[in-house]
Structure formats: structure tokens, C-alpha cells
């Protein structure tokens with residue numbers, strides 16, 4: 001692998017170090033996957049992305065494509081698979097790229113890392129990164145997909161109202177109370193600064 005997106009391999013390592021905090025093997029592999037998927041897309045197609053895991057891979061998509069979680073062009077649907085799809089945002093046709101377990105044979109360090117057979121301490125990170133670089137697309141598979149129409153187009157929030165519980169604006173379609181006041185809040189305690 002010489003290039004990942006518009007970056008050289010070494011540049012990409014620098015970019016992910018500053019964005020993600022470390023040269024995460026998942027993000028290196030993810031970059032190769034996104035690069036591969038981009039290569040399968042017809043030029044000029046406006047595409048959205050679906051990522052099937054919430055770890056590492058979403059960051060590769062955000063670094064290498066215009067699709068981010070914030071702009072709504074990237075959806076993370078956590079199916080637990082290290083896979084992503086890029087697809088025509090109107091027609092829903094695109095390509096899915098995944099790590100192919102059947103192709104990991106012979107890539108011992110990748111195998112041990114991917115199947116979590118070694119602790120992080122036991123891992124030889126340099127060897128792992130070298131193998132990921134050398135393997136490139138050889139451990140991936142890809143195929144055409146068509147996205148379920150309910151995932152296409154803009155998802156509208158609908159009307160916004162103030163929640164009778166917390167007083168904060170929320171989408172009314174969520175119910176009589178906002179989701180935070182309906183028991184889905186992650187906060188054990190939440191207070192407000194005054195003054």
C-alpha cells in the first residue's frame with residue numbers, strides 16, 4: 001500500500017495520530033478499506049456511507065471522504081462487523097467492503113489482532129502495521145449493495161417543542177417527554193450553573 005486516499009502511507013499515519021490519538025491498526029486497515037471502496041465508485045457520484053461498526057472505521061470514513069456523522073452523510077449502524085458501504089445517495093446503489101476472515105490465513109499478526117488472540121502488550125505493533133500495509137486489499141472482499149430505501153434521503157426531525165420535564169427543545173416525535181427525561185439519559189447527576 002503506497003497511498004491511502006490523497007495521502008502517502010506515512011502521511012496517513014501522521015494524520016490519524018493527530019485525529020485519533022494513536023496509530024490505531026483499525027484505523028490503518030480502515031483507511032485501506034475506504035480507499036478500496038472509493039476506487040469502486042463511479043466518478044462524480046454523490047455518495048453517502050454506512051459503517052457497520054462504531055470502532056475506528058467511522059474515523060477513516062470521516063478522514064477520507066466528505067461523509068461525516070455531523071453532516072448526516074455517514075450513518076453508523078453498529079452490526080459489529082468491520083465493514084462499510086459507499087452508495088449513491090439517491091439511488092442507493094453502491095459497494096460494500098469488509099474484512100474477509102477467509103483471507104486472513106497466513107497474516108499471523110493481523111489474525112491474532114483481529115480475533116483478539118493476543119493482549120495489546122503481547123502485540124508487535126510495528127509488525128502488525130507492516131502486515132496491514134503489505135496485505136492491503138488482499139484481506140478484503142467487496143461486492144455491490146443496494147440500500148434499503150428507509151435509509152435513503154434526509155431524516156427529518158419534524159416539529160421541535162420544549163420538553164415539559166427539562167425545558168430543553170426536543171423533537172416532538174420522541175413523545176410527551178424528551179428521550180433524556182424518558183429514562184435514556186447517561187447522566188447520574190446533571191446540574192446547571194447559575195449566575
Ligand SMILES: [Zn+2]
Pocket residue numbers: 163164165166167168177178179180181
Ligand atoms: Zn426533557
